[in-house]
Amino acid sequence: MKMTKIVRTTADLFFPFCLVFGLYVVVHGHLTPGGGFQGGAVMATGTALLLVARAYDDVTGRIRKGAMKVCEAAGLLIFLCAGFSGLFAGRPFMANWLAPDGALFRTSIAHGPNAGDLNTAGLLPLLNVGVGIEVLGGLTVILLYMLSGIKEEKKK
Amino acid sequence: MTSRLLLALPYFTVVVLIVLGLAVMLSKRNVVKILMGLSLMESAVNLFLVATGYRHDSVAPIFTNVPAGPMALPTVQALTLTSIVIGVATSAMMLSFAMVIYKKYGTTDIQKIKKLKG
Amino acid sequence: MMDTFVMRHLPALLIAVPLFAAFLMPIVGGAGRVVRNAWVVLGALATSAVGLALAWKVLATGTVLYVFGAAAPHVPLPMDSGGIPIRIVFQIDALSALMVVIASLSSLGITIYSLAAESRQSGLETFYAMLFLLIAGVLGMVSTGDLFNFFVFLEISSLAGAALVAYRVDNGVAVEAGLKYALLSTLGALAVLTAIGILIGQYNALNLATLASRLQFTTLDKLALVLLAVPLAMKCGAVPMHFWTPDSYTTAPSSVTAFLVVSSQASLYGLFRILFTLYGPLLSWATFGWFLIVLGVLSMFVGVTMAIPQKDVKRLMAYHAVSQTGYMLLGVGVGLAVLGNPDALAKYGRTAMAGGLFHIINHAMYKGLLFLTAGAVFYRAGTRNLNKLGGLGHDMPWTMVCFMIGALAIAGVPPFNGFASKLLIYESVFRFSPFLSIIAMIVSILTLASFVKVFHSMFLGPRRAEFAAVREVPAPMLAGMALLAVFVVAAGLAPQPFVDRLIQPAVEALVDRAGYIAAILGGI
Numbered sequence: 001m002k003m004t005k006i007v008r009t010t011a012d013l014f015f016p017f018c019l020v021f022g023l024y025v026v027v028h029g030h031l032t033p034g035g036g037f038q039g040g041a042v043m044a045t046g047t048a049l050l051l052v053a054r055a056y057d058d059v060t061g062r063i064r065k066g067a068m069k070v071c072e073a074a075g076l077l078i079f080l081c082a083g084f085s086g087l088f089a090g091r092p093f094m095a096n097w098l099a100p101d102g103a104l105f106r107t108s109i110a111h112g113p114n115a116g117d118l119n120t121a122g123l124l125p126l127l128n129v130g131v132g133i134e135v136l137g138g139l140t141v142i143l144l145y146m147l148s149g150i151k152e153e154k155k156k
Numbered sequence: 157m158t159s160r161l162l163l164a165l166p167y168f169t170v171v172v173l174i175v176l177g178l179a180v181m182l183s184k185r186n187v188v189k190i191l192m193g194l195s196l197m198e199s200a201v202n203l204f205l206v207a208t209g210y211r212h213d214s215v216a217p218i219f220t221n222v223p224a225g226p227m228a229l230p231t232v233q234a235l236t237l238t239s240i241v242i243g244v245a246t247s248a249m250m251l252s253f254a255m256v257i258y259k260k261y262g263t264t265d266i267q268k269i270k271k272l273k274g
Numbered sequence: 275m276m277d278t279f280v281m282r283h284l285p286a287l288l289i290a291v292p293l294f295a296a297f298l299m300p301i302v303g304g305a306g307r308v309v310r311n312a313w314v315v316l317g318a319l320a321t322s323a324v325g326l327a328l329a330w331k332v333l334a335t336g337t338v339l340y341v342f343g344a345a346a347p348h349v350p351l352p353m354d355s356g357g358i359p360i361r362i363v364f365q366i367d368a369l370s371a372l373m374v375v376i377a378s379l380s381s382l383g384i385t386i387y388s389l390a391a392e393s394r395q396s397g398l399e400t401f402y403a404m405l406f407l408l409i410a411g412v413l414g415m416v417s418t419g420d421l422f423n424f425f426v427f428l429e430i431s432s433l434a435g436a437a438l439v440a441y442r443v444d445n446g447v448a449v450e451a452g453l454k455y456a457l458l459s460t461l462g463a464l465a466v467l468t469a470i471g472i473l474i475g476q477y478n479a480l481n482l483a484t485l486a487s488r489l490q491f492t493t494l495d496k497l498a499l500v501l502l503a504v505p506l507a508m509k510c511g512a513v514p515m516h517f518w519t520p521d522s523y524t525t526a527p528s529s530v531t532a533f534l535v536v537s538s539q540a541s542l543y544g545l546f547r548i549l550f551t552l553y554g555p556l557l558s559w560a561t562f563g564w565f566l567i568v569l570g571v572l573s574m575f576v577g578v579t580m581a582i583p584q585k586d587v588k589r590l591m592a593y594h595a596v597s598q599t600g601y602m603l604l605g606v607g608v609g610l611a612v613l614g615n616p617d618a619l620a621k622y623g624r625t626a627m628a629g630g631l632f633h634i635i636n637h638a639m640y641k642g643l644l645f646l647t648a649g650a651v652f653y654r655a656g657t658r659n660l661n662k663l664g665g666l667g668h669d670m671p672w673t674m675v676c677f678m679i680g681a682l683a684i685a686g687v688p689p690f691n692g693f694a695s696k697l698l699i700y701e702s703v704f705r706f707s708p709f710l711s712i713i714a715m716i717v718s719i720l721t722l723a724s725f726v727k728v729f730h731s732m733f734l735g736p737r738r739a740e741f742a743a744v745r746e747v748p749a750p751m752l753a754g755m756a757l758l759a760v761f762v763v764a765a766g767l768a769p770q771p772f773v774d775r776l777i778q779p780a781v782e783a784l785v786d787r788a789g790y791i792a793a794i795l796g797g798i
Contacts, residue, residue, distance in 0.1 A: 037241050069300050076297040080290060087279075092340065092347035093286030142248045146255065187453070194460060201464050201471070208475030229478055232471070235422055239467060242429045246460050249433060253440060253453040260446025269450055 003053050011053030018046030026132035030121035036128040040075075040135025047140045056147055068140045075134025082126045098122035166207035173200035187254045187264045191247065198243045205236045282347065284328040285340035285364040288374070288413050292321045296406035303399030311389055314402050318385035321409060325378030328417075332371040333779055337793045339419075340364040350481075350794045359481045359794055365419030367790060368779035372631060373416035373543050375776065376638045379761060380536045381409045387646055387754025388529035390747065391653055395527075401441055408434035408533060415540040419794065421473065421552075422480045424544060425466050428509075431537050432459035439526040439534075448525040455522045462505030469501035482552055483794035486787065491556040499557075502548050509541035512603060513573040516596045520580075523592035524658075528649020529754070531588065532642035535595055539634050542599070546606060546784060554787040555614075563611020570603030571710060574717045582724050586658045587648050590728060591641070594684060597717060598637045604714060605630025605699045606784075608706045613785065622702040627781045628773060629698030635776070636691040636765060640683035643758040647677040650747045650755070651732060660731045667733035669744045674733045676755045681729055683762050685722035691762050694769035 003011075025032075026039030050059045086095035098105050099122025107119045118125075173196055180193030209232030217227040258264050280287065295317030302313045332338050340347045342362045350359040366374070385405065392401060411431030418424050436459065440452025474480055476495070477488045489495060508515035519538075523531045549562055577597025584590035609627030612618040650673045651666060652658050667674045683690035686697075696718060704711035746752070765772050783790070 037237070073297050073300045076293075080294055080297060083286075084290065086343070087283055087286070092342055092344055093283065093290065094343040095345070096343060139244075142252075146252060190457070194457065197461075197464055201467050204468060205471045208471050231478075231480065232474060235470070235474075238422075238426060242426070242433075242463075245433060246429070246456065249437060250453060250456050250460075253436075253449050253456065256440075256443060256449045257446050257453065260443070260449070 008053045011049050015046045015050055018049060019043050022046070022132070022136070026128055027118070027125070028116075029128035029132075030124045031116040031118070036131025037135050039128070040132040041139060043132070043136045044139035044143065047143055051143060051147055060144065063140060063144070065141060065144050068137045068144070071133050071137030072141060073137075075130050075132070075137060078130030078133065079127055082123055082130060085123075094123075096122040096124070098126075163210075163212070166203060166210075170200050170204040170207065173197070173203065185266050187257065187266055187269070188251070190266065191250050191254065194250075195243070195247055198239075198246075202236050202239055202243075205232050205239065208232055281327070281331060283340075284324060284331060285338060285366060285417060286342070286347075287324045288321075288328055288364075288417060289410055291324055292317065292406040292410035292413065295321070296403045296410065299399050299403040299406070303402075310399065310402070314385055314389065317406060318382050321406075321413075322378040322382040325374045325381075325413065328366060329371040329375045329378070332366050332368060333775060337365060337367040337783075337789075339793060340366075358479055359484060362423050363419045363481060363794065364417050365483070365790070365793060366417045367793070368783040369543070369546075369631075370416050370783075372635060372776055372780040373540060374413060376539065376635050377409065377412050377416065377536050379757070380533060380638050380642050383642060383754045383757040384529040384532045384646070385754075386757070387532075387649075387751050388527070390750040391529055391649055392527060395442065397441075401438070401527075404434045404437050404441070405530065405533070407431075408438060408530075408537065411435075412533075412537050412540045416543050419482050420480050421470050421482055421485065425463065425470060428466065428541070428544070429459075429463050431540065432456065432463065432509075435459070435522075435530075435534055435537055438530040439522045441530070442525070442527055444525060451521040451525040455518050458508065458518050462508055465501040465505045469498040472498040472501070481794060482547070483791040486552050486554060487791050487795055489553065489556060491553075495553075495556075499548070499553055502552075503545060506541045506545040506548065507569060510538045510545060511573075511596050511599050512569045513576040513596060513600075516573065516577070519596055520589050520592040523595065523645070524586060524588045528588070528645050528652065531592075531649075532645040535641050535645070536638050538595075538599070539602075539638060542602060542634065549610065550784050551787050551790050559614040560611050563607050563609075563613070566603045566607025566610055567710065570600040570605075570607055571713055572600070573597060573603060574600030574714065578717050578720045578724070582720065585660050587651070587660055587663070587728060587732065588645065588658055590660075590724065591644050591648060594644075594721060594724070595637075595641055597721065598633070598641065598684065600717070601696065601699055601714065602630045602633050602637070604703060604710065605633060608703050608710075609781075609784075612706065618706075619785075622705040624781055624785075625698055626702035626706065627784060628777045629695050629702060631780050631784070632695035632698060632769070632773060632777045633692075635772075636683070636695045636762070639758050639761045639765070640680045640690070640692055643676055643755060643762060644680040644684065646751070646755045646758065647673050647680060650676075650751055653747055653751070654744045655741055660728060663732045664735040664741075665733075665737045666741060666744060668737050669741070670733075670746050672746055672752055673755070676759050677729065677733065679759045679762050681725035683766065685725055686718045687722065689763075689766045691765035691769065694766055694773075698773075 022039045022043030025034035025042055026036055029035035029039065047063055083094045086093055086097050089097035091097050105119055105122050105125055107117055109120050177193045177197030177200060180196065181190050184190055184193065209228060211226060211228045214226040214228040215223055217230050254264060257269060261269055303310045339350055341350050344352065344361055350363050352360065392398060395401065408431055411427045411434055414427030415424060415431060418427060436452045436456035439455050440449040442448050472494050473485055477485055479485050479488065511519040523534060526534060574597050577593050577600060581590050581593035581597065584593060605626045609623045612623040651663065654670065655663060655666060657663060679690065683692035686692045700711050700714060703714060
């Protein structure tokens with residue numbers, strides 16, 4: 001089953017923008033509405049878009065199930081390791097030890113209305129990135145599995 | 157008076173949605189529709205959580221730019237997000253179950269999916 | 275140095291270790307079978323070690339607090355919070371410690387068992403990842419001191435449990451059971467979430483101790499109580515909400531079934547926590563005591579009567595699991611009913627609760643053992659139908675011995691652990707109401723009758739031609755069963771040390787509501 005060329009091209013065009021916007025939502029999670037889950041979901045929507053516009057095999061050539069599974073596990077590991085890092089800084093699990101005096105993301109937030117600074121919030125951006133990668137992997141895997149299930153059905 | 161009615165409106169909606177969800181779950185026989193009913197109830201509970209967090213005349217709890225006055229407690233919003241994420245996972249899993257059942261049994265009718273008995 | 279570091283962070287490790295094992299599983303799984311199995315064993319050993327060390331620490335030094343993300347792990351109230359614990363707090367008292375011990379022992383036994391039992395299946399990385407998620411969920415449920423956190427772990431254990439129930443697709447039957455389990459769990463969890471919404475809307479707190487100290491018992495609180503108690507009673511498999519148990523327990527792989535028993539006991543823990551700690555003296559003791567007693571007696575009786583005619587051995591055991599849950603509800607229910615009466619509480623109330631709580635750990639061990647032996651029989655003979663089985667005792671002697679130990683324990687025959695806890699329940703309940711005690715004894719006799727029949731039709735009789743190829747199960751499966759069997763025998767021969775060191779502190783923790791609250795709020 002294939003959509004028209006117009007639809008396919010539009011989907012191809014939109015796909016990178018979906019990813020970039022998702023990435024923006026993930027990275028700015030600690031400043032603007034959104035965060036890891038929302039951004040990851042937006043990125044996974046890109047896959048959904050491709051899946052709607054193109055044939056299944058066409059998409060799996062570009063987005064591999066194995067890689068997405070690794071993404072899922074890696075994201076969770078980043079999250080867990082970020083949690084553990086607090087222990088080695090002499091604080092409890094999940095302690096935000098990077099703010100305000102760690103090496104990274106340590107700027108204190110300026111007082112009053114301001115545009116926001118990415119380099120703040122300590123551990124939170126790291127957690128957001130971990131969750132973002134995990135959700136991207138997880139949702140994509142779910143989408144691919146569900147579609148491969150339907151495909152098997154049609155062959156019969 | 158109208159403002160109090162407006163404040164109660166989310167709770168009315170919650171009740172209506174829960175009743176609708178339950179009605180769908182009890183009256184429909186298609187598994188997918190039952191799962192849709194469940195989703196509806198999930199949304200209702202999420203709405204309920206968010207609604208409990210509303211405080212009249214309060215401001216968003218953003219530290220750097222706070223006018224005087226009460227702040228809203230952001231916990232419930234965090235709870236709602238968590239519950240939405242859990243909801244996504246649950247729906248995805250149950251829909252895959254429904255798919256497998258359709259493949260194996262050739263039906264999505266809950267009345268006919270009854271190999272387990274006793 | 276390392277010791278103190280680990281001991282300090284035990285509660286965090288309790289969750290983080292199984293999660294770590296689960297998340298690395300897809301990556302480790304790619305490195306081959308041996309590496310994966312080694313990783314599974316390592317994960318299980320580490321989880322159990324952390325669990326047991328934590329329980330030891332709690333029993334030696336009292337309630338352990340762990341505040342996630344704070345400046346120091348044991349300070350629940352930040353200076354500027356206005357006396358509210360704003361972070362997630364793990365509060366592990368003696369009752370939680372008991373549950374942690376159960377989960378640790380059981381999880382170790384079943385993971386070792388599953389190494390061999392599941393080796394013929396595909397997709398094992400997912401299986402083990404889900405198993406570790408289930409373990410993490412159960413451990414989280416019993417150690418958290420935060421109501422919403424409890425909900426999250428409840429959902430984690432439900433989701434992982436449902437996925438595991440459906441894992442052997444089995445022509446769709448297992449998936450049907452999984453869907454049923456997931457649907458009911460989700461509905462229950464939604465009710466719990468609504469209750470949480472009601473409570474936080476009124477009291478602006480999620481911490482159990484804080485909520486307990488603020489609770490007014492308004493009409494809304496009563497609604498919240500119903501929305502909390504009913505789903506938890508359903509999740510622990512009490513009659514009349516038991517209908518999911520036989521299906522899920524039957525179709526899940528046996529190792530998973532053995533842990534689903536523990537998972538439903540975690541819900542039982544939740545129910546006790548809500549009734550004793552969260553609502554506590556606001557309730558009318560007698561009413562809610564009798565609520566538990568009636569649930570318990572119904573479960574005991576309906577469970578055992580439904581079990582007797584079953585043909586499928588795992589289904590039969592599942593109904594017995596429902597029936598045994600009744601004993602725990604009965605014991606603790608009697609304790610709750612006389613909680614307001616210090617005289618009766620001292621005379622028999624504490625003993626009844628000790629019996630109920632002791633039965634939880636005993637049940638987890640012997641029921642787990644029985645499910646594992648049923649899985650062993652299915653592994654070799656390929657059927658669970660009692661009418662088709664027979665004569666397996668010749669070729670599977672060790673499985674038979676394990677089954678005998680489990681069966682005698684569940685029937686309450688001395689000197690096994692089931693007898694120890696049932697005796698505590700009989701004598702204390704008899705002083706409360708002789709009638710209830712007699713029902714409990716009758717149910718025990720019926721249980722014995724039912725298991726004698728099962729034993730006879732599975733293991734006795736001449737060798738059968740269709741089971742000529744049957745041999746004893748592989749060593750890991752035997753090791754898993756032996757681990758549980760050793761506990762069953764040990765706790766039966768010498769119950770007193772267990773009761774004194776593990777159970778009595780748990781009873782004190784259950785009764786001592788003020789102590790639970792003071793552990794969090796006392797530091798002001």
